[in-house]
Amino acid sequence: MNAKTLIMFISVLLFHSTLWAMSKAPAEQGYTATRYPIVLTHGLYGFDSLLGIDYWYKVPETLREGGAEVFVTQVSNSNSPQIRGEQLIPQIEEILAITGADKVNLIGHSHGGPTTRYVASVRPDLVASVTAIAGVNKGTPVAEALHNWSEGSDAFAGLISTLGNSLAKVIDLLSGGGQPQDILASMQSMTFAETARFNQQHPGGIPRTECGEGDYEYNGVRYYSWSGAKPLTNVLDPLDLLTGTTRLFFPAGEKNDGLVGSCASRLGMVIRDDFRMNHLDEVNMTLGLHDLTETDPLTVFRTHANRLQQAGL
Secondary structure (H helix, E strand, C coil): CCHHHHHHHHHHHHHHHHHHHHHHHHHHHCCCCCCCCEEEECCCCCCCEECCEECCCCHHHHHHHCCCCEEECCCCCCCCHHHHHHHHHHHHHHHHHHHCCCCEEEEEECCHHHHHHHHHHHCHHHEEEEEEECCCCCCCHHHHHHHHHHHHCHHHHHHHHHHHHHHHHHHHHHHCCCCCCCHHHHHHHCCHHHHHHHHHHCCCCCCCCCCCCCCCEECCEEEEEEEECCCCCCCCCCCHHHHHHHHHHCCCCCCECCCCECHHHCCCEEEEEEECCCCCHHHCCCCCCCCCCCCCHHHHHHHHHHHHHHCCC
16 A cells, blocks of 8 residues: 555545544433433432532533533431422422423432432422432331331430431531431331332332332333442442441342342332442442442443433433
8 A cells, every 4th residue: 555545545534533423422412411300319328419529429420411401409318208208399399490391300329219209209290200229119128127126125226316317417417408317217218118108109110029120100200220239349449348248137149239139129110230339339439439340330320311311301
């Protein structure tokens, strides 16, 4: 190949590469541009930002880069899903007033799952979709054990109440929440019996079988879920100590992310329930440290935003 031919080949290659990049850029820029705003709701002991640490680390920014409108909400970090849901409703109404949208896409992590489900149940006019990330939809043995120990011992209940509410109030103070806290109500709401009662009152998306899928759409609201199934994922992540300890509450062989069982997390259309992520990796916590052999959590969020877009949501 002579120099003239080589120059022509490179020119043609650059031309086609430029055309390809131009054709892909608009799609990439609008990849996460959902019809309705995305509203993120934290779980137990959650917050929006605490001393410079974000609960949803880089999630809002990543989704906004692709065109999504994203809002981070804050409710009681420790309380029942009913109380948390009632706190969430006026925040959603404010978001709708700001954006001019008719509805929102709710994404709730952990206890944020039943919280967002409650809102969709009592105010479906405000909600286009609910996505539960490791939602405590059918209880967790961690809460079950702590609740049973509290029921059997006033001293233990007092200890849990004192220490648990103290931590909740500190988190609330440092994150500027100003919400009431009740760790015992939060813990009880995640027991097997209480989640069963809650699901009877707010059945949207709940599977009728132990480990199946629920209705993809209920009362005009679409339901989705995903979760992890690997309590220990990165030796550099200090929070692995938490999920590595709480996994011991689960029966041997039961898939879980350290705090919520895979089957118990299922809601509506199940994207996956076996990501190699623990309960905190799922929201990209601890500066995004996660299993290096698994998909980046931010990619999971981006893909889901595009899924909502494709569904007209």
